[in-house]
Amino acid sequence: MGQNYTIREKFQLEIGLEIIGILSHVSYMTPMFKQYMAIKEEYPDAILLFRMGDFYEMFFEDAEEASRILDITLTSRNREKDQKVPMCGVPAHSADPYISKLVKAGKKVAICEQVEDPKKAKGLVKREVIRVLTPGLITEEEGLTPNANNYLLAINPGKKRTEPWGLSYMDLSTGEFRLTDLKDKEECLEEIFRLEPAELLLPEEIEAEPIFEPFLNDLHRIFPKLFTTRRPFQLFKKERAERTLVEHFKVKGLEGFGINTLNKAIGAAGALLLYAKETQKAGLSHIEPPRAYHLHEFLIIDEASKRNLELVSNNIDGGRTNTLLSILDQTLTPMGGRLLKRWILYPLIDPLKINRRLDAVEFLCTEHKVFDLIRSSLKRVHDLERLLSRAVIGTINPRELLALRESLSAIPEIKEVLSNLKDPKAHTLVAIEKGLNSLKSLRDLLSNAIREDAPQLIRDGRIIKKGFNQELDEIIELQENAKGFIAEIEARERERTQIPNLKIGFNKVFGYYLEVTKTHKDKVPQDYIRKQTLVNAERYITQELKELEEKILSAQERRITLEQKLFDEIKQSVVDQREKLQENARLLAKLDCLQSLSAVAQKHSYKRPIVSDGDEITLKKMRHPVIENVIGKDTFVPNDIHLDDDKEQFIIITGPNMAGKSTVLRSTALNVLMAQMGSFVPCEYAAIGIVDRIFTRVGATDYLSRGQSTFMVEMSETANILHNATPKSLVILDEIGRGTSTYDGLAIAWAVSEELLKIGGKGVKTLFATHYHELTRLENDFDRVKNLSVAVKEWGEEIIFLYTLKKGPANKSYGIHVAALAGIPGSVVERAQEFLEKIENSNSAEIKSKKKRPIQMSLPFECPERCLKLKKVGERIQTIDINNTTPLEALNFLAMLKGELKSE
Incomplete structure (x- = not known):
């Protein structure tokens, strides 16, 4: 065609031509289908839900695709003709579950509504798309996990190696909006892995730039099903993005937000906000001003450590069972659950902030009455953040307003409990109390306005209480006392006309009427209007009767219309208090997290750690929080670990498989992480010198599904450690080099160990579990290297694991014993023992031979x-x-x- 089209334009052109091609052969091209086509052309990549009366209808490919996903009947329009249009539909009043299912299937959904009253429309009812939904734009309860954020994340990549990458994310369902500049693509990838967004926004030109190919490959390998949306690159430019942000938040500049220096991040944030505004067709006033954050303010946990330590999802089914989050989460509100997850993934590195959290947790552990009252009140608090977002977007329902009212009613109770605290350890709790706003006027409004038995759907009516609005009260009274009003008019007219048998009747033709027998015809007043003559009677109407009839017959419709109007006004009152509601939600979430950590500490007998800027880590009678919970505290065998920068910086742990080496490693990392997030820890005593990063090379999971072998994963994770670890880091290594030959693996493990001892000129605190016994010789070369081993008791031909650490290296690997314990057939175990004896005898002969002819070796261990x-x-x-x-x-x-x- 000789023209350059964007990806979106090409897609629109292809789909538009295809639909036009189909419809050009359809002789019954109705105005409705023309309207549908015009709207569909604007949203070619979305399933269009086209409102027709009480249903959302879908046509053509949309109908075929939706019917499969939703498992609903696929029918067709114009059945009697050869040219049929595939169609299916769902009830509009219960569409949310269907919409959520489509979005979860990875589909973009456009909601097209009738935007004018069909009764008042001249010709075709006007329709418009009012919302576009994707995995990152869901706000409906059915499509969200209560205690997990639903992030929409945008990336503004740097084109030069020295140029930073901008990242911004938003949770449309809560209003959270953050941004940061990152030094390179690796740091950007790590942040994406940590946040686990539901949808990713990228400049559409990114796929055309070869420099970004490694980034996209890594992204698709880790998140193969991540919903990705491309947007024009110019929307990510700082000038355009800054204009979008300034206009939305009605400010003169971004300096007041403290983000004006984050050039690349501003580009991502502006593109993100514009996308949300365009798809939601609403003001989005609940979106908080963008807040900057910087990774150097937190303990960094990379993707490997998050996965290896099973912080928020396990490695079996990806769920939260048997994770650190599952142990620590005793929150009572959805906001608290989401915040606690953030605390786990973003531990602090400022001892002052950490100890303030620890003070609050300790106070709640000792002041049981305060603790119990807080928990009792928090149980009544619903999801304030998401209730507010639905009020702003316009999807909140009457029952959710009742939930908001109940949440607000809990705040005065919480303030009263926290208002008189004098203990210095309650400093954080006192600050929470001062920041909470009871919002009495809004609470009273909701109490006075919304009926306790209000339905979920506004269309059902019966939402507003009696006494709230005089006009509504009159309508309700009219509905409830219609017969009484008719009887009252009938009695009054009998008395006025002196017609004793006058009566009021009703039929569908005339409505209400006055019936008078012909014997009393001469008594009929002049204001009566004759409507019908019968054999023995005449029927009349009066102006009063017609007005009453109109009121009675239209009462239900007028009631629903008025209740909708009043409901919208109440909803706006909620929106008007959005900033105070958001602050309440933030403070209640924080309080919920603190009480959760206190509840866990009391339940599992955790102890307060001593956190400082020191360089030592001491953990006495340390336990693994998850394993202890699974097998029981009485069964779990605790251990001691000490690390410092002078004498015990690099600990090598040897011993057989299944003896507990990996548990010791993971326990150490988890205890340090818990301490720095402000939690008590599963130790009898813990002193933690601040750690800036935790690195883990643990496990031997084969990532073939991601295109990586075990050895490649090991080397990639090890390389990441060597490039990014600092003397303030903690490194956890569970084997290196097992995926290659013994001698290659040993050589790599030795070289890596030496490098870790040199990092930053000081070395890095490291726990290294290994089966390479040759590595224990490092203790002879470095004063900072110490050997520990897992104790084993030999009993005849059997071994008993004691799960305790002892000084010195292990003298055996006990591999064949472990194989027997694992269920290897006895004949195989016996044959393995025979081979082992032959190998040991052969090695013995080699040693004697080498004594006769000494050899200079380049490696620090014997060459075969x-x-x-x-x-x-x-x-x-x-x-x-x-x-x-x-x-x-x-x-x-x-x-x-x-x-x-x-x-x-």
């Missing part, structure tokens, strides 16, 4: 006999003059070398 043979071959090859050797001579030489190797 095979190395010597290869060394000799190498020496012979060095003597060959390649330039003066014919091909035939070269082949003969190789044959000779091969023979020598065989003869040896």
